[in-house]
Amino acid sequence: MDRSSCIVCAACTAVCPNGALEAVGSLMSADDVIAQVLKDRPFYRDDGGITLSGGEPFFQFDFLRAILELARARSLNTCVETSGYVSQTRILALTPLIDLFLFDYKLTDPDQHKLFTGVSNNRILSNLLAIASAGAKIILRCPVIPGINDTPEHFRGIGALANNLQGIIRIELMAYHSLGESKARNIGKHYSLTKLQSATDKDAEAWLKSVREFTDIPLKMG
Amino acid sequence: MIGTTRFYELNSYVKQDCYDEFLPHPIPIREAMLFREILKRMPVEIKPEDFIVGWYGYETMPQEFSEAPDPKPAIAKYIDYSHLSRKEISQHHRLYLQYGLLAEYRSGHTCIRYGDIITKGLGWYKSRIEQELAAAGKGSEKEIYLRAMLISLEASEEYALRLSALARQMADKATDERDRARLLRMYEANKKVPMTPADDFYEAIQAIWTVHTLTPISDNDWYSISMGRLDQFLYPFYERSIAKGETDEDIKNYLKQIFLLLDNYGDGSCAINLGGLSPDGKDQFNKLSQVILAAELESRLRSPLLAVRISQKTPEEVLLQYIDSRLFENGKPAFYNEEVCRAAMMYRNIPEEIAATFTVSSCMALVMAGEETSDMWGCIFNMHLPLELTVNHGRPMHGQLPFELKTRPLERVTNIDDVHKKYGEYFEEILRIMMEISLKTERHHAHNYPNPLLSVLTAGCIEKGCDRMWGAPYRTTIVETFGLVNTANAMTAMDQLVFHNHQYTLDQWLDATRHDFNGAQEILKDIRGCEKFGTNSDAADKNVQRIFNMVERVCKDMYYDNVRYLPSFHTLDVNVPFGEKLYTTMDGRLKGVAVAKNGGPTNDIRSADPTSLMLSSAKLDLYKFTGGNPIDLYFDKKLLRDEETRKKIATLFRTYFDLGGMQIQVNSIDSATLKKAYDKPEDYRQLIVKIGGYSMYFNDMLDAKKLELIERTEYEEGVR
Numbered sequence: 012m013d014r015s016s017c018i019v020c021a022a023c024t025a026v027c028p029n030g031a032l033e034a035v036g037s038l039m040s041a042d043d044v045i046a047q048v049l050k051d052r053p054f055y056r057d058d059g060g061i062t063l064s065g066g067e068p069f070f071q072f073d074f075l076r077a078i079l080e081l082a083r084a085r086s087l088n089t090c091v092e093t094s095g096y097v098s099q100t101r102i103l104a105l106t107p108l109i110d111l112f113l114f115d116y117k118l119t120d121p122d123q124h125k126l127f128t129g130v131s132n133n134r135i136l137s138n139l140l141a142i143a144s145a146g147a148k149i150i151l152r153c154p155v156i157p158g159i160n161d162t163p164e165h166f167r168g169i170g171a172l173a174n175n176l177q178g179i180i181r182i183e184l185m186a187y188h189s190l191g192e193s194k195a196r197n198i199g200k201h202y203s204l205t206k207l208q209s210a211t212d213k214d215a216e217a218w219l220k221s222v223r224e225f226t227d228i229p230l231k232m233g
Numbered sequence: 234m235i236g237t238t239r240f241y242e243l244n245s246y247v248k249q250d251c252y253d254e255f256l257p258h259p260i261p262i263r264e265a266m267l268f269r270e271i272l273k274r275m276p277v278e279i280k281p282e283d284f285i286v287g288w289y290g291y292e293t294m295p296q297e298f299s300e301a302p303d304p305k306p307a308i309a310k311y312i313d314y315s316h317l318s319r320k321e322i323s324q325h326h327r328l329y330l331q332y333g334l335l336a337e338y339r340s341g342h343t344c345i346r347y348g349d350i351i352t353k354g355l356g357w358y359k360s361r362i363e364q365e366l367a368a369a370g371k372g373s374e375k376e377i378y379l380r381a382m383l384i385s386l387e388a389s390e391e392y393a394l395r396l397s398a399l400a401r402q403m404a405d406k407a408t409d410e411r412d413r414a415r416l417l418r419m420y421e422a423n424k425k426v427p428m429t430p431a432d433d434f435y436e437a438i439q440a441i442w443t444v445h446t447l448t449p450i451s452d453n454d455w456y457s458i459s460m461g462r463l464d465q466f467l468y469p470f471y472e473r474s475i476a477k478g479e480t481d482e483d484i485k486n487y488l489k490q491i492f493l494l495l496d497n498y499g500d501g502s503c504a505i506n507l508g509g510l511s512p513d514g515k516d517q518f519n520k521l522s523q524v525i526l527a528a529e530l531e532s533r534l535r536s537p538l539l540a541v542r543i544s545q546k547t548p549e550e551v552l553l554q555y556i557d558s559r560l561f562e563n564g565k566p567a568f569y570n571e572e573v574c575r576a577a578m579m580y581r582n583i584p585e586e587i588a589a590t591f592t593v594s595s596c597m598a599l600v601m602a603g604e605e606t607s608d609m610w611g612c613i614f615n616m617h618l619p620l621e622l623t624v625n626h627g628r629p630m631h632g633q634l635p636f637e638l639k640t641r642p643l644e645r646v647t648n649i650d651d652v653h654k655k656y657g658e659y660f661e662e663i664l665r666i667m668m669e670i671s672l673k674t675e676r677h678h679a680h681n682y683p684n685p686l687l688s689v690l691t692a693g694c695i696e697k698g699c700d701r702m703w704g705a706p707y708r709t710t711i712v713e714t715f716g717l718v719n720t721a722n723a724m725t726a727m728d729q730l731v732f733h734n735h736q737y738t739l740d741q742w743l744d745a746t747r748h749d750f751n752g753a754q755e756i757l758k759d760i761r762g763c764e765k766f767g768t769n770s771d772a773a774d775k776n777v778q779r780i781f782n783m784v785e786r787v788c789k790d791m792y793y794d795n796v797r798y799l800p801s802f803h804t805l806d807v808n809v810p811f812g813e814k815l816y817t818t819m820d821g822r823l824k825g826v827a828v829a830k831n832g833g834p835t836n837d838i839r840s841a842d843p844t845s846l847m848l849s850s851a852k853l854d855l856y857k858f859t860g861g862n863p864i865d866l867y868f869d870k871k872l873l874r875d876e877e878t879r880k881k882i883a884t885l886f887r888t889y890f891d892l893g894g895m896q897i898q899v900n901s902i903d904s905a906t907l908k909k910a911y912d913k914p915e916d917y918r919q920l921i922v923k924i925g926g927y928s929m930y931f932n933d934m935l936d937a938k939k940l941e942l943i944e945r946t947e948y949e950e951g952v953r
Contacts, residue, residue: 028754030761050769051844054888189941193934209941231875 014199041077045085060088060110069097069105079108092152095135106142112149114139118160119168127159143178151179152233155218156187157210163221170225182226183233184218186210243290244453247271252308260313261381261683261700268451268686269388275450277396279403279419281412284435284487286396286419287442287494317677324635325670331632333615333715333815336667338608338674340682341456343448344504344594345690346603348466350444351437354429359386361695375698378685382695385686389447390428396443397423434474437467438487442494444690449498451686457502457595457609460495460537461602464507464522471521481524488528496534501564502596508551509542509571512589516546530559540593543890544571552883558873561901567596567863568897570890574599576856577895580789581707581797597803597861597896604692604706611671611710612664612798613811616717616780617818619659620724623652624739624819630747631816638662646739649728649776657783664712664787668798671710675702709797711860712788715804715811716818718766718829721776723819726763728776730756742819749817749824760821767834769845774852785857801860802832809916827916831863831898836918843885851892862895869922870901904946907931911939 012023012032021034039047048061061082068075068091075091082089092113093102116139117132118124124132143149153169155161173179188209195202215232222230251270255263278288329335349357362382369376397420404416418435425431426440441460449455471484495503507525508518529539541555555566578588578599592602600607621630627642640658643651679702687701688694694704702708730736737756745753764773788798804811812827822828822835829835832850843866855862872878886897900906902922910917910931920931922942931939 030758050848053848053892054844054885056884056888189938193929193938196935197933209945211945 012199041074041081044078045081045087048082048087049085055087058088060090062090062092062113064092064113067094067097069093069101072101072105076105076108079105083108095138096130097134097138099134099138099141102138103141103145106145106147110148112142112147113152114142114149116151116153116169116172119165123160139172139176143176147178149176149179150181150183152183152185154185154187155210155214157207157214161214161218166218166221167225169222173226173228179228181229181231182222183231184215184222185233186215186218243275244271244450247274248308252311256311259377259381260680261378261685262384264683265381265384265388265685268385269391271450272388272392272395272447277399279399279416283490284415284419285439285442285490285494286400286423287446287490288497289446312681314677316680317673321670321673325674328635329613330814332618332629332634333613333811334618334663334667335613336611336671336674338671338678339454339456339610340452340678340684341449341454341458342595342598342607342609343452343457343687344459344461344592344600344602344605344607345444345448345687346692347441347444347461347463349603350427350690351431351440351466351470354427354431354440355386355389355444355689356428358689358695359383359428362386362689365695365698369698378683378688378700379695379698381683381685382689382698385451386689389444389686392447393423393427393443397421431470432473433477434467434470434479434484435487437470438491441467442491445495446498447686448690451684453682455498456500457504458499459502459504459592459594461504461592461594462506462509464505464519464525465509465517468519468521471524481520481527484521484524485528485531488525489532492528492532492534492537496532496536499536501535501538503537504540504567504593504595505537506593507539507541507566508544508547510544510546510575510589512586514546516544516548517542518547518551526554529565530557533559533563535563538596539566540569541566542569542571542574542593543886547571549883552886553879556873556879556882556886558870558901561868561873561899562870562903564898564900566899567593568886568899569593570893570895573856573890573893573895577859580856581709581799581859582792583707596805596898597801597863598711599859599861600709601707603690606691606701606705606708608671608675608708608710610713612667612712613807614660614664614667614712614714615815616660616714616720617723617815619656619663620652620720620819621743622659623655624727625743630743636666648732649724652724652727653776653779653783656780657787660783661787664798665791668710668791679703706795707797708795709799709860711803712784712798712800713803713860714784714800715808716815716828717780717784717802718777718833719818719820719822719835721780722763722765722773722835723760723821724776724780725765725773726760726820728772729763730759746817746819750821757821760819761837765834765838766829767846767849768838769848774849777849778853781853781858785854785859797859799860800858801862802858803861803863804828804831806830831865833864834919836916838918847885847889847892847894851889851894853893855893855895858895863898864894864896865898865900867900867902867906867920870903873901902946904943904950907939907943907946911936911943 024032024034063075063078079089088110089108090111090113091109094115117128121131121133151169151173169182173182187207189204189207192202192205219230219232247270248267251267255266258266275290277286279286280288325335325337362379366376366379366383369379400416400419400423404413404420407413407416422436422439426436427443431437431440445458445460449458474484505525507522508516511517539560543552555568560566574591575589578591579585591599594600594602594607595609598607598609618629622628622638623643624646627638638659640662643655646652679700683700688699688704691701691705693706694701697704727742731739731742736759742756745756750757764770766773766777784800788800791798808830809827813825815824815828817824820835821837827836833846846864850864868882889897902920910920914932918932922929922931934942
């Protein structure tokens, strides 16, 4: 299959005789989404609601806004997962509609951040500050990759953010696992970290201990 | 069940040896005498760590028993085939192999009323028998049966005294004072119970175990002999023991030994109930329930099965205790909705105040303990067959049925309403034929293998002087509806592709199905692309509802006297071997593939997440399938370690129960499950594993990654 020619029409999935191709995702309006969400309403009780993730939800800003407004109108709690690398105007515009942010924090050192993600962490930190000042409730989600960011400096950085920013209610460390290789293969992408092993429970314990030295904010493995 | 395999050998040997001697006696007396002889010869053992005397026929089996030849040819000549001929028996077996229809009385799956035994003693039953005997006509059937009942009680008493004598023998030889005291306690207790009432928890639990031994021996069947509401009828005895100075630790240790014995002699469906409601609506989870749970958490064996009864009044902290990886890893507990179960019992026409005293028995049945002869596997019904007859002009897809049907076939099949109507007619006619067969097998069984002991312990049988097959206040046969969901899915697809879109004709569909869809990939793809039950699709769920409603009405219409036919979704794991033998079905299920399990979806879909499945399931009036309605849920063990997630699972269960769900069966995903999923991915399409904060379908993982996950899981389990 030549992925470079793919226009995501999904016609190939209909004709594949063995059903080996699957279109993941479909076109839906905000109303469609909310209708689907409401089917599970009996299970939400008081606390349940909708979590929007991606990709990056803010890259579909109008769609995201529409869903959040409909959710609000239906008294559904809302949660958005974001990398934080988005327009500040936009993220602030939707903050009043978002009950909880799951906000990624990958690396403290700006040069390392640029090296491993391709972008600086300035905008991300600025957005984090901005939404916190606007009264957002935030869970800081920190992927920890052995050999890359499992360093005292980064853990100190996590602790500092948590201590200084009102609104961060919890830190979740996300241990690296290599199972994303399956997903990459499925969508025809190259996976460059094949040599990196998944983190173990022992690694996780050590990381929690390290971060705990810098902050008392509730902390767990995600 | 290694012990019971050895026991069958013992049983064979004794039968070979004694049949000629006992043969001149009327059959009930012959069976009682055989029972007594088996109990006399059965090796019994007390192990150094035992509190309760309970090991029998196990490692101490003598050589002569294990070399006993198969008794079937020798004793076959003694079996009376007047109620059921040999020809009929082989016809019935062929019917099951060819068409998936089985109607055959199956013993086991018993739950007696231990509460009466420990408070009144077997002596109470004995005096009632003697009273009836005094008035019974000499030589009458009643008199014969009563004499057989007496023999079986005498045999039970002799057995208990053997246990007592063994304990005494060992006590006399004991050199350690603590051992001697322990053995003397066993000696005293077994002199007393189960013939006389128990005084404390220790004596009560010994009585229960002894009778729990006698029950399957009398029935020659060990399947799912349940103990019932242990935390209720043992509670007064628990209080007495605590008042006498024993501790929860002592009680827990007695229970742990019982669990070990249950695990050796039973299967994974010996149910102990926890909690529930009193008839006047009070929560019944008590201190003994807590100790039983503690014993389970330390034992972690396959048996017993904990059947936890959840009501609106069950405190949150109790429900949370049940959501524990140490329980889930053994497929425990089975969660029951108390209110819906009570409604199911009432739907059987049992008055509310009596229905409220129901017991959960085996892996999914609701019974009146000590009052019911329950034929739990009495009918297996291939739900696809009536559909074949409906759309194929009154003929099955393959071959010819061995009986004539009166239902007139449809001349033209043009819409789904006609299909449902005709389907119902065929279902009813075939079920009635099956139940006539079932009645014959019951007569055959009751005539050749009456069970005087169990009849003593079933209400009303002493007064009637007859076998519990006829004398029990309730006689139930469960109608297991295999492939109901597969069939409904076929109807949903048919409605869309044939009746609405006219893409295919029924003849084309039947032809493709007969040929296992070889050369018919197009139609197979289209069928599989249609809506399915378990995804909260109204279109698909409606067809399940219609079949469900028809089945429960037919079964209820067939009630007579004390006989009840109870429809059920229950399959256990038999959906796999059943599917292995079953031909291709019209929902696109290929030949040899498992049919849908329990009340859940077919294996070919993956969008049946727990909430969608629950919402689909809850559209049915589940209490009307009074034979049982489990759905199966799998949980990654890591989820169960997190307090917040456990609370969410509790909410999930409560919501399903609020919506009318009856039963939830749980499993946690361990390395064994993952290995099975690796070997047979088609059976585990819905398996979701949690890695870090991320969940994905196991089948979507690369093989190398699957193996890595299996390795990691084994490492975490400590097996690697």
